[in-house]
Amino acid sequence: MPSEVLKLTPPKDGHKILITDAGLRIPDDPIIPLVEGDGIGPDVTHAARTVIDAAVEATYHGKRRIVWYPVPAGEAAMFRYGEMLPAATLAAIKEYVVALKGPLTTPVGGGFRSLNVTLRQTLDLYANVRPIYWMPGVPSPVTHPERLDIILFREAEEDVYAGIEWAKGSPEAKRLIATLQKEYGVHVREDSGIGVKPMSEFESKRLIRKAIRYAIENHKRSVTLVHKGNIMKYTEGAFREWGYELARTEFAAETLSWQEVQEKHGGQAPEGKVVIKDVIADNMFQQLLLRPDEYDVLATPNLNGDYLSDAAAAQVGGLGVAPGANIGDAHALFEPIHGSAPKYAGMDKVNPTAEILAGVMMLEYLGWKEAAGRLREAVKATISAKVVTYDLARQMPGAREVGTTAFAQAIVERLRAA
DSSP states (O other): OOOOOOOOOOOSSOBOOEEETTEEEOOSSBEEEEEOOSTTHHHHHHHHHHHHHHHHHHHHTTSOOOEEEEOOOSHHHHHHHSOSSOHHHHHHHHHHOEEEEOOOOOOSSSSSOOHHHHHHHHTTOOEEEEEEEOOTTOOOSSSOGGGOEEEEEEEOSSGGGGOOEEOTTOHHHHHHHHHHHHHHOOOOOTTOOEEOOOOOHHHHHHHHHHHHHHHHHTTOSEEEEEEOTTTOTTTHHHHHHHHHHHHHHHOTTTEEEHHHHHHHSTTOOOTTOEEEEEEEHHHHHHHHHHOGGGOSEEEEOHHHHHHHHHHHHHHTTOGGGOEEEEEOSSOEEEEESSOOOGGGTTSSOSOOHHHHHHHHHHHHHHTOHHHHHHHHHHHHHHHHTTEEOHHHHTTSTTOEEOOHHHHHHHHHHHHHHO
8 A cells, every 4th residue: 555645734824934144034933843753752842842832932922932843754754654754854844944853763773774864964964962961950870960061062974974884795895895905905804894984174174163153152161172083093083183273274363272271371271262172082981070060062073972972961860851953054953862762652751851951952043042041940940849750750859750741831830930
């Protein structure tokens, strides 16, 4: 039986976000595509939508609102339309510029390629941005979680995530192994799967440029280039060199290298200057545990950023409270870091905080910072009052355990009372 053909009908209300030479033009009623996602996705996106709407209403009293535009992707789209990422959904996200999504399932091993990676590459969302900070009351495995407050800019299209690899014994793997041996004298075992790790100057610099601009605009102290350049000198080592070069050539008035701070300023950075420094990736894990308050903005290649953001999130309560964004030069897609947790699907049980905080990031991107701040504080107040979902309740003596919907409603009540 043929799959149903997807035809999307945009909302009758609302207006498009426009991309102009001067930047984004945000209407007071932007149409925002919403991808519910797989597994727990519908639960957490419904909760997020509820509290985002309440925050906007409480802040702007009807003068601004979001017009949601549900679009399908993931397993539900596959079952109904025969494809995980329908062309109509992709076109809608591209047309309306900014979108919010729930978690999508990524099969391990064979099967469909990650939809998250596909969305990033197709829409050129080259910066995966992950703010990681602690909210009072959230259980943490470290003694001082409040010392960690970073935002991580992770390159999203290259490195091993480019997906250039071939299986052991495949004709392509055999041919590449033979070429490496014959042309370059490099021996690779014949029973190897083999992949290619591309890292370009163009992609690296535009990611680092976005990180430095963020640091300047938000009065951060430093940008740290995280790399494994001591081993991979021409990929990760180049990422480091390109970062320092970019800072020297494009941001000389606003930045200083850590070496310049030591040699010319007695180890004390001048007021208003952003310090550019670098740390080897494995050392960065230790730094975030032992000296987290020395870091503000991290700029990383793809794989390093994936590992580091998850590890850092564990210090402030886990992936359930960790939001993320995929941002290009204009388009942006906001999401939680966590997966789809299908065993909890439809149970109204899981923690929607990461999805809600992704909504906070979205509001900030729209320029609606008052609503973003109000929503963030309402989430903090709810957690501080120990009204939490099961994952936090089991670690918080005296907590009142609630479901996904009830947690969202508790936030709404605080928004209305503020």
